[in-house]
Amino acid sequence: MTLFFLAIIFGLILLVWSADKFVEGASCVAKSYGMSPLLIGMVIIGFGTSAPELVVSVLSSVQGNPGIAIGNAYGSNIANIALILGVTAILKPISVHSQVLRKELPILFAVTLLSVGLLRDLDLSHLDSVILLIVFAGLMSWTIRTGIKEKQDAFSMEVVQELGSKKVSLKRSYIMLISGLTLLIVSSRLLVYGAVGLASQFGVSDIVIGLTVVAVGTSLPELASSVIAARKGESDLALGNILGSNLFNSLAVVGISGTIQPIQIDREILFRDMGTMTILTFSLFVIGYGFKKQGRINRIEGTVLLASFIAYTFYLISGVK
Numbered sequence: 001m002t003l004f005f006l007a008i009i010f011g012l013i014l015l016v017w018s019a020d021k022f023v024e025g026a027s028c029v030a031k032s033y034g035m036s037p038l039l040i041g042m043v044i045i046g047f048g049t050s051a052p053e054l055v056v057s058v059l060s061s062v063q064g065n066p067g068i069a070i071g072n073a074y075g076s077n078i079a080n081i082a083l084i085l086g087v088t089a090i091l092k093p094i095s096v097h098s099q100v101l102r103k104e105l106p107i108l109f110a111v112t113l114l115s116v117g118l119l120r121d122l123d124l125s126h127l128d129s130v131i132l133l134i135v136f137a138g139l140m141s142w143t144i145r146t147g148i149k150e151k152q153d154a155f156s157m158e159v160v161q162e163l164g165s166k167k168v169s170l171k172r173s174y175i176m177l178i179s180g181l182t183l184l185i186v187s188s189r190l191l192v193y194g195a196v197g198l199a200s201q202f203g204v205s206d207i208v209i210g211l212t213v214v215a216v217g218t219s220l221p222e223l224a225s226s227v228i229a230a231r232k233g234e235s236d237l238a239l240g241n242i243l244g245s246n247l248f249n250s251l252a253v254v255g256i257s258g259t260i261q262p263i264q265i266d267r268e269i270l271f272r273d274m275g276t277m278t279i280l281t282f283s284l285f286v287i288g289y290g291f292k293k294q295g296r297i298n299r300i301e302g303t304v305l306l307a308s309f310i311a312y313t314f315y316l317i318s319g320v321k
Contacts, residue, residue, distance in 0.1 A: 001197075001198075003194075004193075004197035004198045005194065005198070007190045007194030008191060008195060008213060008217070010187075011189075011191035011193075012220065014187035014190070015184065015187040015218065015220070015221075017183070018179075018181075018184040018186075018187055019051055019184060020224065021179060022184055023044065023049060023221070024173075025174065025175070025178075027040050027044050028172075028176070029173045030044055032170045032173065036148065036156070037156045037159040038147040038155060038156040038159065039148075041155055041240055042143050042146070042147060042244060043143060043144075043244075045159070045241060046245065046248070047247075047252075049241055050244070050245040050252075051181075053076050053253050054252065054256070055184055055185055055188040056069075056192060056214060057069035057254075057256070057257045059188055059192050060072065060210070061257040061261045062261075063192065063196075064261070066263040066264075067206035067209075068192065068196070068207070068210035068214055069210070069254075069263065070124065070207060070257065070263050071206070071207040071209070071214065072211075072215050072253075073250065073253045073254045074115075074215075074249070074250075074273055074277050075211035075214070075273070076218055076245070076249055077112075077245075077246045077249050077281070078211075078273070078276055078309070078312065079215050079219040079309065080219055080242045081283075082280055082309030082312065083216070083219070083223070085242055085297060085302065086308075086309060087223065088226045088302070089297040089299060092230045092235070093235075093297060093302070094230060094235040094288075094302075096290060096295035097235070098156075098239075101240055101243060102288075104240075104243045104244075105243070105284065105285045105295075106285060108281055108285070111251060114132075116278055118131065120270065122265050123262065123263075124258040124265070125258070125262050126259060129254070129255045129257075129258030130255070130259065132250070133251065133252070133256070133259070135251055136252050136255060154236050158229070158237040159237065191214060191217060191218075195209045195213060196209075207265075207269060212313065219245075222241050222245050225241050226242060229241070239288065272316075280305070280308070
């Protein structure tokens with residue numbers, strides 16, 4: 001049992017470090033080749049912070065642990081909104097200036113509803129997975145067009161500011177990119193090994209492990225980047241990390257995992273976990289969009305989000321027998 005705990009702890013530490021290097025290296029390489037700041041923010045930073053979720057879920061599906069794959073993806077979405085945005089908003093309220101991010105908020109809610117609709121039969125089939133990947137491809141197309149058209153968006157300006165503080169040569173950027181990706185795979189294998197072993201030792205379903213230990217662990221890169229961005233006053237970058245990550249998790253991570261191996265889920269997962277994710281996503285849409293005023297997540301709302309995550313996690317763990 002000690003070996004499993006050590007594998008999880010060491011795997012998480014290495015996962016956070018390698019994910020940071022991977023995203024930083026990819027961002028610097030993209031900047032060197034003239035990629036627009038908005039595209040770097042939306043694609044590389046937004047989606048790149050979900051690289052741990054993707055690698056862990058794919059490895060889990062390949063190794064025959066689909067529960068960890070699906071639990072990791074949806075559990076990370078819950079942690080991203082309730083834990084990460086909650087903590088970030090408590091430290092410093094998040095104001096939404098970017099029009100691009102305001103457009104992404106309803107898109108994320110629609111994608112969440114699509115996920116629930118596809119899984120209402122408690123089966124993530126190959127067809128469901130292909131649908132998710134097609135929607136992801138369409139979203140990527142919209143992202144690229146938006147990144148080319150929008151030049152002065154607030155989100156873009158914050159990415160320029162963030163990248164401007166990083167003076168890294170192209171050679172070193174490639175080294176960070178390749179080493180980060182390599183260690184990301186190694187650390188993910190360690191994490192999955194420890195999580196599966198821990199689940200078997202305690203007689204807990206792999207999906208509960210995926211929703212708790214693995215989900216929170218793979219969300220640590222988003223926590224670090226969002227808190228740092230918010231403290232620098234880059235609130236759009238902090239929110240953009242979460243929106244990009246959740247879209248990537250719901251579409252690409254779940255879609256790829258389902259194409260590898262169809263996934264059966266319990267009714268409890270649909271109502272308890274996906275229901276929680278849907279409510280949190282809708283809440284984020286309402287408070288972040290702003291409608292007739294500027295969207296803003298204040299400290300009170302951040303506290304409510306964090307409290308909901310604590311209550312959800314306690315309920316989840318209390319149900320473990």
